[in-house]
Amino acid sequence: MYRSEKTSPKTYSGFLMTTKSDALLLFVSLFLFISLFLYGCGNGEPESNDDRPFVVTTTNLIRDVVENVGGEDVRFVSLMGPGVDPHVYRATPRDFRRMEQSDLVLYNGLYLEGRLSEILDRLGDQSRAVTGSIPREKLIDATDFGGAYDPHVWFDAELWTYVVMDVRDALTRLLPEGEEDFFRRAEEYKKELMELHEYAKQRIQSIPEERRIMITAHDAFQYFGRAYGIEVRGLQGLSTATEFGIQDVTRMVSLIIERNIPAIFIETGVSTRAIESVLTGVRDRGYQVQLGGSLFSDSMGAPGTPEGTYAGMFRHNVETIVQALSEELQPSL
Ligand SMILES: [Zn+2]
Numbered sequence: 001m002y003r004s005e006k007t008s009p010k011t012y013s014g015f016l017m018t019t020k021s022d023a024l025l026l027f028v029s030l031f032l033f034i035s036l037f038l039y040g041c042g043n044g045e046p047e048s049n050d051d052r053p054f055v056v057t058t059t060n061l062i063r064d065v066v067e068n069v070g071g072e073d074v075r076f077v078s079l080m081g082p083g084v085d086p087h088v089y090r091a092t093p094r095d096f097r098r099m100e101q102s103d104l105v106l107y108n109g110l111y112l113e114g115r116l117s118e119i120l121d122r123l124g125d126q127s128r129a130v131t132g133s134i135p136r137e138k139l140i141d142a143t144d145f146g147g148a149y150d151p152h153v154w155f156d157a158e159l160w161t162y163v164v165m166d167v168r169d170a171l172t173r174l175l176p177e178g179e180e181d182f183f184r185r186a187e188e189y190k191k192e193l194m195e196l197h198e199y200a201k202q203r204i205q206s207i208p209e210e211r212r213i214m215i216t217a218h219d220a221f222q223y224f225g226r227a228y229g230i231e232v233r234g235l236q237g238l239s240t241a242t243e244f245g246i247q248d249v250t251r252m253v254s255l256i257i258e259r260n261i262p263a264i265f266i267e268t269g270v271s272t273r274a275i276e277s278v279l280t281g282v283r284d285r286g287y288q289v290q291l292g293g294s295l296f297s298d299s300m301g302a303p304g305t306p307e308g309t310y311a312g313m314f315r316h317n318v319e320t321i322v323q324a325l326s327e328e329l330q331p332s333l
Pocket of ligand 1: 218219220238298
């Protein structure tokens with residue numbers, strides 16, 4: 001979001017002048033002003049006359065939970081927007097300002113936000129990892145990733161309900177009088193997540209068994225694979241900060257040909273270089289593999305689009321996977 005202190009004086013001068021360009025400027029300024037006013041309500045920088053608790057989230061996935069549970073009772077903003085990669089994200093001066101002004105900073109934890117961990121630690125009780133109350137035995141071990149757990153828990157919708165409860169409790173501590181509303185909204189949201197969970201299970205199981213394998217650049221979908229019964233292979237490991245090598249590509253190319261895998265996937269916010277190498281490798285060996293489309297991995301889509309919510313993002317991924325893997329791979333020539 002961009003604040004536009006600078007546009008206000010121009011708006012005023014636009015009123016006084018009557019040339020075409022000034023009229024256009026006036027129109028644009030008014031549009032900006034109105035948009036900012038509407039957008040600024042409940043979802044942005046704290047207004048000085050707004051005394052609702054101000055919650056900052058790192059990813060927009062967590063913001064979606066705050067929005068669903070907190071409703072109009074809290075103000076919230078996420079530091080990372082659509083297509084932003086949390087593994088390598090560094091805080092901007094504006095992020096520091098927002099975190100300072102906030103009452104609570106909610107982050108994923110499990111080293112997802114690797115480069116923010118120092119700042120988040122420094123915030124002490126003012127920050128909270130929303131994955132903290134997920135039973136450890138439900139987490140996927142990832143000892144090759146800093147001796148920790150796989151952080152991509154949002155791809156198991158049932159597991160994500162723990163995050164909903166965690167956010168609900170954190171908001172209740174922040175605003176005890178909101179307890180009843182937070183609990184009610186959390187229950188509704190959990191119900192929606194469980195419906196998504198069942199839907200995903202059914203849709204993924206509709207893919208012929210031998211083709212139930214998804215190949216992506218980075219390994220964001222292990223929870224998804226475990227929950228919905230699809231094998232998942234990532235080229236880059238759990239973090240996009242890990243490089244992939246020529247051997248990884250060769251191994252993946254052989255796997256695609258041996259298993260007759262029809263499609264591989266790119267991810268929003270992740271470089272397509274890795275997946276393109278695999279694509280070229282398969283074609284060089286005389287086979288065809290399709291790009292199955294783009295999956296949202298570590299962020300949701302833009303606000304106002306169907307993929308701009310957790311549920312919409314999740315459905316997009318499921319439908320993209322089902323559609324792409326339902327076609328067969330044919331040897332070319
Ligand atoms: Zn990731």
